Amino acid sequence: MTSPSQSSVLGPAVVTRQLRKTFGHLVAVESLDLEIKRGEVFGLLGPNGSGKTTTIRMLTGLMQPTSGDAMVVGFDVRRDSEAIRRNIGYMSQKFGLYEDLTIVENIRFYAGVYGLIGAERESRIAELMDELGLTERAAQLAGTLSGGWKQRLALACATAHRPAMVFLDEPTAGVDPAARRRFWEIIYMLASRGTTILVTTHYMDEAERCQRLGFLSRGHLIGLGTVQEVVDQFKLPSIEDVFIELQRRDEGAAA
């Protein structure tokens, strides 16, 4: 079976210390201290504009932090962004698929970009297609697939190199409930093999599937822990109430 890259098994998957990102006068992320354990399924929640995507972009090396430090799978985001890129997978809201390529061509392309060649690459492609249930439509153009298929294909592309950690930025937006359930089964399968998962979502049922949650509001981390811990912390009946309460507060502060 597959195991994540052994690049740096020691230590947590993500550690940030006073991570900060500003765009001009706008503070997108402020003093973020976060720790995610290896093999954990961690959910990052918050209203739009709370800093979720900016946080993911800093951790994946897409953006340089303004100040503070972050280590991802044992590498410094400032100095070792290339090493991070080799050891993580990233799936954006837009999926990043080539619509004029078929399923198998998309996977082959990303596997190749991650340095897989020859027989090794082809056997990995077959494995991914089998595990994510893509074989049936291998020769279909990605542009003609439905949301659920696109989502699984995007995950196949993002994990072609067996990354130690996978970042999923609102992966199930616009996907039907059955496909969402199937997707989460795959996420748990990855986690069971030791892959760390960081996922952002707006769906409360998805939030409740995460082992731990972080709540972002206006760039600040204001809640952290298991679902139960977060609910207790805010003294509200459910995660959904916490979310709505936060959104209300944010909008109040912005007005």
Next chain:
Amino acid sequence: MSLIHRLRRASFWPMLRKEFIQMRRDRFTLAMLIGIPAIQLALFGYAVQTEVRNVPTVVLDQSHTPQSRRLVDMMANTRNFRIIRNATNREDVRNAIERGEAAAAIIVPPEFATDLKRGHTAQAQVIVDAADPLSSAAAISAAALTGARSGPELTGRSTPVVAPVVDVRVRPWYNPESRSSHYIVPGIIGILLTMTMVSITGAAIVRERERGTLEQLVVTPIGKTSLMLGKTIPFALVGYLQVTVILVLGKLLFDIPLRGNLLLLYLLIAPFVVASLGTGLFISAVTKTQVQAMQLSFFFIMPNILLSGFMFPRAAMPEPAQWVGAALPLTYFLTVMRGVLLKGVAMNDIWRDAVILTGFAVVLVAMSVRKFSKTVE
């Protein structure tokens, strides 16, 4: 890791492979890329040719002598001028041109034949409606040539005449019959390469930005170099294919001379292709949408068409226009292409332009690599 192993694993290969699959699948664009050269060649080659020939012309022959009639005949025989009628006086000539009835006039003054007999320079005037510079340039050069050739024939002397018979001061270019198709073919090669390399390449990368695949690529270990090479090499090959199509059709349809060394020609295309790809990459690095990229490429292509010497001779341009032309790679490429294709010049005549082109290639690629960053900010 050995070098060969690293080369095999380079993310450049999957990029290249992907681009070829996408290009093959986008039949419409591919057909356009190959079809456009043929269409442009036919358009420019035929349209420009008929326009330059058969310029409607009125004649004001005030000399009424065999010599003056002979001169008018010679003019008409160039087929640049199509004599539509005789004018009655200068006022009539002016009106004919102003109304657009004629685009040129040949005026032979009363003293033409007597001047010839006395061995003086006989003056004849050719008036050309310069509103259409292409036609007029051809008409002027035809007139000047006829003037020069008519000397011995009209005077009946075989000794070369020192002073020109028809006093039109125009320097005829190296295309003595004013066969514009010859002149235009190297130009089309340059313009077409500019259009394909700059606008299609620019749009191809911006499309990845728009669709979110660039963001996806940025989080992979693919290097900037692999990304840019994989993206541009297929277009460079298309460029060479276009050049070949134009050369073959140009030879078949217009019998353009291929005087120079073809190997040298293909070699000299490379720096221009690289410079144009560099421009395309730069455009893609500074724009966010395909529409923006298209607009910016158009903005770049217009001066190339107007100021590079593709349509109008640069020598006739005002100085600022010449400076702009001097900043365009196409200007030097045209010199090189016309030199090699029409004049058959060798490397030592055009090395200066070749060096400048290479300089453009290096600078433009360096600029776009600098500008193209592997982040999304």
